Amino acid sequence: xxRVILKALVAVFIFGCTNPEAEKVAALKKECIEIHDExxxxxxxxxxxxxxxxxxxxxxxxxxxxxSIAQLKTQVNESATLLDSAYDAMGDWMSNYExxxxxxxxxxSALSYYKSEKERIKAVNxxxxxxxxxxxxxxxxRP
Numbered sequence: 001x002x003r004v005i006l007k008a009l010v011a012v013f014i015f016g017c018t019n020p021e022a023e024k025v026a027a028l029k030k031e032c033i034e035i036h037d038e039x040x041x042x043x044x045x046x047x048x049x050x051x052x053x054x055x056x057x058x059x060x061x062x063x064x065x066x067x068s069i070a071q072l073k074t075q076v077n078e079s080a081t082l083l084d085s086a087y088d089a090m091g092d093w094m095s096n097y098e099x100x101x102x103x104x105x106x107x108x109s110a111l112s113y114y115k116s117e118k119e120r121i122k123a124v125n126x127x128x129x130x131x132x133x134x135x136x137x138x139x140x141x142r143p
């Protein structure tokens with residue numbers, strides 16, 4: 001019976017000593033990476049789509065300068081710019097993200113940092129999805 005009580009006390013001690021703030025940091029880090037991983041596979045698709053739009057824009061530039069073509073060229077260029085912005089935003093986030101910051105900073109600093117990074121990567125995620133959808137719509141109208 002003493003062994004059961006001793007094992008129970010050891011389990012309470014081990015599980016009771018975890019820091020809830022450290023668990024929050026770990027959860028935020030995990031959320032950041034999950035949000036990143038959702039759209040990261042499409043990063044190269046963005047570059048390809050932007051390239052297609054730029055080629056189309058160049059072809060439109062050689063066409064007659066009818067108002068409808070000029071308007072289409074503007075839409076194509078704006079879509080390519082949005083795709084480039086999304087591509088750059090993901091690259092910036094990846095190069096600036098510090099996955100091990102919690103190893104060198106206080107729990108409070110790490111919580112603040114990962115909360116901020118979660119918001120940044122959510123914005124990147126949204127921008128990537130928006131730019132891809134916009135690019136697909138524009139390219140669907142290509143002759």
